[in-house]
Amino acid sequence: MIEVTVFYYLVLSVIIFSIGAYGMLSSKNGVRLLMSIEIMLNAVNINLVAFSSFQGNLTGQVFAAFTIAIAAAEATVGLAILLALYRSFGTVNLRKISKMRW
Amino acid sequence: MVLEHFYPEIIIAFFAFATLFIDITLKKDHKDFLGYFSLAGIALALISVIVQSISTMASYSAGKEVQVVFFNGMIYNDIFAMFFKVVFLVVALFVVLASVDYTRKDNYKGEYYSLILFATFGMMLVAMAGNLILLFVSLELASISTYALTAFRKNKANTEAAMKYFIIGALSSGIILFGMSILYGVTGTTNIYEIAKIIPHVKDSFNSALILSVVLLIAGFGYKIAAFPFHMWAPDAYQGAPSTISAFLAAATKKMGFVAIIRILVIALPLYVSEWGVIFGVLGVLTMTVGNFSALKQTNIKRMLAYSSIAQAGYIIAAIAVISSTIPNVKYLAVAAALLHILTHALMKGGAFIAVAGVSLLGIGTEIKNYRGLGKRMPVTAMALTIFLLSLAGIPFFAGFISKFLILAATVEARGIYIWLGIFLVINSVVSIYYYGRVIKYMYFEDFQGDKLKEPKLIATSLVVLAFLVVLIGIAPQKFVHFSMYAAASLFSHGHGVVMLH
Numbered sequence: 001m002i003e004v005t006v007f008y009y010l011v012l013s014v015i016i017f018s019i020g021a022y023g024m025l026s027s028k029n030g031v032r033l034l035m036s037i038e039i040m041l042n043a044v045n046i047n048l049v050a051f052s053s054f055q056g057n058l059t060g061q062v063f064a065a066f067t068i069a070i071a072a073a074e075a076t077v078g079l080a081i082l083l084a085l086y087r088s089f090g091t092v093n094l095r096k097i098s099k100m101r102w
Numbered sequence: 103m104v105l106e107h108f109y110p111e112i113i114i115a116f117f118a119f120a121t122l123f124i125d126i127t128l129k130k131d132h133k134d135f136l137g138y139f140s141l142a143g144i145a146l147a148l149i150s151v152i153v154q155s156i157s158t159m160a161s162y163s164a165g166k167e168v169q170v171v172f173f174n175g176m177i178y179n180d181i182f183a184m185f186f187k188v189v190f191l192v193v194a195l196f197v198v199l200a201s202v203d204y205t206r207k208d209n210y211k212g213e214y215y216s217l218i219l220f221a222t223f224g225m226m227l228v229a230m231a232g233n234l235i236l237l238f239v240s241l242e243l244a245s246i247s248t249y250a251l252t253a254f255r256k257n258k259a260n261t262e263a264a265m266k267y268f269i270i271g272a273l274s275s276g277i278i279l280f281g282m283s284i285l286y287g288v289t290g291t292t293n294i295y296e297i298a299k300i301i302p303h304v305k306d307s308f309n310s311a312l313i314l315s316v317v318l319l320i321a322g323f324g325y326k327i328a329a330f331p332f333h334m335w336a337p338d339a340y341q342g343a344p345s346t347i348s349a350f351l352a353a354a355t356k357k358m359g360f361v362a363i364i365r366i367l368v369i370a371l372p373l374y375v376s377e378w379g380v381i382f383g384v385l386g387v388l389t390m391t392v393g394n395f396s397a398l399k400q401t402n403i404k405r406m407l408a409y410s411s412i413a414q415a416g417y418i419i420a421a422i423a424v425i426s427s428t429i430p431n432v433k434y435l436a437v438a439a440a441l442l443h444i445l446t447h448a449l450m451k452g453g454a455f456i457a458v459a460g461v462s463l464l465g466i467g468t469e470i471k472n473y474r475g476l477g478k479r480m481p482v483t484a485m486a487l488t489i490f491l492l493s494l495a496g497i498p499f500f501a502g503f504i505s506k507f508l509i510l511a512a513t514v515e516a517r518g519i520y521i522w523l524g525i526f527l528v529i530n531s532v533v534s535i536y537y538y539g540r541v542i543k544y545m546y547f548e549d550f551q552g553d554k555l556k557e558p559k560l561i562a563t564s565l566v567v568l569a570f571l572v573v574l575i576g577i578a579p580q581k582f583v584h585f586s587m588y589a590a591a592s593l594f595s596h597g598h599g600v601v602m603l604h
Contacts, residue, residue, distance in 0.1 A: 006287075017280060024273055033269065040276035044283050051287030059292050060283075063235050067279060070242045074272055077246050081253050081268055085261040097262050 009050035017043035030082045030092040034075055041071040104172060107179055110147040110154070110187060111226055117143025118219035125212025133211040137202035140215040144198060144222070148191040155184040159588050170592075171232070175293045178232040185441055185589035186229035186361045189448050193354040194222040196564040200456045201346045203558040204463055214254060218350065221247035225358045234282045234292040237362055241278075245271050245326075248355050252343040263342025267351075270335040274325030281318030284311055285370070297370040316374050319366060320381055326359030329419055330389040333412045337396075340408035341468075345459030348404060352411045353452035357444050360418060364437070368425060368593060379426025382419050383523060390416025390530045397537050403470050406537060407454055410494060413534060414447045420523040421509045427516035435515060437590035439508035442583060446501035446575055450490045453568035457487040460561035470541055475550025480557050484545045486565035491538040493572050496531045501575035506531065508583070 016039060023036030045064045052060025086092050105112065121140050128135060158181055161168050170180045198218060205211055224244030231237035249271060253264035286292050288308045289300040301312070321332065328336040340348040367378050393413030400406035421443065424436035458468060460483050466472050477484040493500035506527065513524035575582050 017276070020276070021273070024269065030265070037272045037276065040273075041279065044276065044279045047280065047283040048286065051283060054287065055290035057290060059235075059290075060286055063238075063283075063286065063292060066235055066239055070239065070275075073246055074242065074275070077249050078268055078272065081249060081261060081264045084253055084256045085265050088256065088258045088261050094265070097265070 006050050006054040009046060013043045013046040013050070016040075016046065028093050028095050030085065030094055033094065034078050034082065037078070038071060038075060041067055041074075107154070107169070107172065109150045110191070111223065113143055113147040113150065114219055114223045114226065117147075118216045118223060121216040121219060122212055125216075128212075134202055134206065136211050136215050137198060137205075140219055141195065141198050141202075143219065144191055144195045148188070148195060151184055151187045151191060155181060155188065155585070158184065159585075162588065162592075175295060176233045176236050177230045178295075179230050180589075180595075181585075181592040182365075182441075182589045183230040183361075185445070185585060186357065187226050189357055189445050190222055190225045190229070190354050193350065193448050193452050194218060196452060196456060196568055197346050197350045197354075199564040200349070200459055200561045203560045204344070204346045204459050208255065210254070214251065217247045217251050220244075221251070221350070221355070225354060228358050229361045231362075231365070232294050234286065234294065234366075237294075237366075238275075238279060238282060241326075241358065241362060242275060244355060244358055245275065248347070248351060251347045251350070252339060254344050254347065259342040260344065263339045266335050267339040267343075270325055270332075274322045274332075276322075277318050277325070278322030281315045281322060284315035284318070288312055288315070294366060294370045298372065301371070301373055312371070313374065313377060316367070316371055316378050317381070319363065320378060320385075323359045323363040324385065327356055327363070327415050327419075328412050329385050329415060330392050330412075333389065333392070336412055337405045337408040340411070340455075341402060341404045345404065345455055345462055345468075348408075349452045349455030349459070352408070352455060353448040356411070356415065357448060360422075360440070360444055364422060364440070364593070367422075368437075375426045379423050382423035382426075383520075386416050386418075386420030386423050386523060387526045388416070389413070389419055390526065392416075394530045394533045394537075397534070400537070401470055402468055403458055403473065403541065404455070404468050406470065406541075407451065407458070410534065410537070411447075411451050413530060414443070414451070414494070416530070417506065417509055417527055418443050418447070420527060421512060423523060424509075424512045424516050424520055427518075427520060429516055432512060432516045434587070434590045434594065435508070436512040437593060438583070438586040439505065439512045441586040441589050442508055442579075443505035445582065445586070446493070446505040446572070449568055449572050449575070450493045450502055453565060453572065454487060454490040454494070456561060456568070457483050457490065457565055460558055460565065463558055463561070464555050470544055473541060473544045474548045475545070475552055477546040478550075479552050479555050482557055482562045483565060486562075486569040488542050488545065489569045489572055491541055493576065495535045495538040499573070499576045501572045501579075504576060504579045504583070 020036045020040030024033055027033050045067055048060040048064040089097050117140055121136055158168055170178055221244045224240045227240035249264055249268045252267050253260050288304055288311055289297045325332040390413045393409050393416055397406050397409035418440050421436050421440035425433045462468055493502035496502045496506045510524045513520045
């Protein structure tokens with residue numbers, strides 16, 4: 001029987017964070033990009049909750065609750081911008097949207 | 103009473119909600135009233151912050167204890183915070199004043215002004231935050247409001263700029279949050295001042311985790327302040343956004359990143375000062391060099407101003423790097439210089455973007471070659487823009503010279519390797535004169551046949567006042583330097599009312 005220490009949670013959260021970051025940098029589709037942002041923020045939530053139990057106080061869980069709310073607000077505004085983008089460009093493929101140089 | 107310390111925040115929050123509600127009751131032709139209404143709110147808040155900071159400074163010099171810590175260490179309302187609140191409110195004031203002219207033909211004015219007020223409210227809370235949770239939540243309040251503002255007109259340029267700004271902003275939020283979570287995991291608290299007390303006692307095995315957290319925090323906030331490897335979003339976002347919002351982004355939102363990173367690094371992580379000092383020194387030199395040399399070849403004035411804003415951020419970052427000097431009292435000078443440059447840069451860059459807003463309102467494009475003969479066509483705007491550009495270049499008798507001189511003085515005082523920061527600053531200032539001067543040359547020394555145009559009144563008013571402030575700081579800087587010195591001293595007094603003066 002292996003004892004599950006905080007280290008395992010950290011590894012999990014780093015892996016998920018990296019998946020999210022990779023998704024942000026590589027995805028062409030705007031919706032998929034929003035999903036990658038959510039994955040990154042949720043990786044941090046795992047981190048916060050694991051640390052909360054490791055430290056033995058509830059601050060981390062409070063922080064995680066705030067993060068979830070903020071992630072929702074951010075996704076809302078992101079989707080609204082994406083919708084406006086789709087209406088003016090006719091596509092959500094971010095590679096095709098480059099009126100200005102990157 | 104606790105609440106009397108928070109009149110500015112209460113006023114701004116009240117006016118932000120009130121603007122939304124009054125918007126419902128107004129007819130479409132009367133929506134300009136909302137602009138004047140939020141202007142009144144910002145002016146009230148600004149007056150009360152200035153009164154507050156003058157009385158706090160007076161009681162500091164009289165040796166009286168002032169209450170700084172509120173709500174169990176959630177909020178630190180010291181002079182450092184008040185300094186930034188003044189910067190944010192001044193920028194918001196002039197942006198709103200210019201916006202009344204700039205958005206006259208637009209819809210959704212209620213949302214526009216209340217989002218500006220909410221963003222200002224968020225930035226004021228970031229300046230005061232003594233807790234990572236509050237800091238992050240208010241950082242997001244300000245950021246999310248500005249994402250929406252960038253896409254205000256929903257045309258191609260706006261939405262593209264907003265999308266790029268949003269992507270980078272969300273990425274940086276994630277990175278900042280990861281850094282904060284490690285900081286919490288190692289210390290078990292989210293109070294910045296408690297973290298500072300616990301860190302000397304943590305086990306050595308946590309050392310690498312803390313350094314990782316420093317790096318993540320610098321990277322995350324580096325996106326917000328558009329430091330060198332993380333700067334690519336800034337030119338696109340500033341170019342595509344409505345010009346008044348570009349002024350707000352460059353002059354206010356960017357400064358929010360500075361206040362957060364200074365507070366976290368200086369207060370919570372002073373043990374790692376040599377590590378982050380080196381990172382900031384390298385980033386500062388690279389940021390100012392890349393910003394200036396990229397600005398040289400720009401043909402669009404908003405893009406050029408964006409790159410110049412990156413370069414100016416480099417000067418501020420270099421000043422922050424000087425905090426790591428071991429010579430006593432140099433860190434006060436370094437922080438004071440950084441703060442003064444934050445203030446002067448907010449005035450100059452805000453003014454320059456508002457001038458661009460005024461010009462583009464009259465149908466003149468944002469390419470630099472369109473500015474030909476502007477000195478004759480729009481004399482007030484051209485004169486104000488000239489003052490801002492000369493000040494940005496660091497010509498004596500303008501505000502930018504004073505703050506750059508203070509940064510240079512700090513690097514020289516710190517001796518040793520820090521002098522190289524000063525040398526790079528001087529070289530970069532010389533380079534920057536070329537691209538600022540080019541705009542002035544187009545405005546005054548190139549022939550152009552065109553009628554004199556009727557300048558928008560409110561934009562011209564805000565430009566004149568901003569130009570006056572820039573010249574005032576350049577000629578009589580004592581009061582402003584004094585204010586920034588007090589702010590720097592209160593940052594290092596760790597929440598106690600004691601201020602050392604020299």
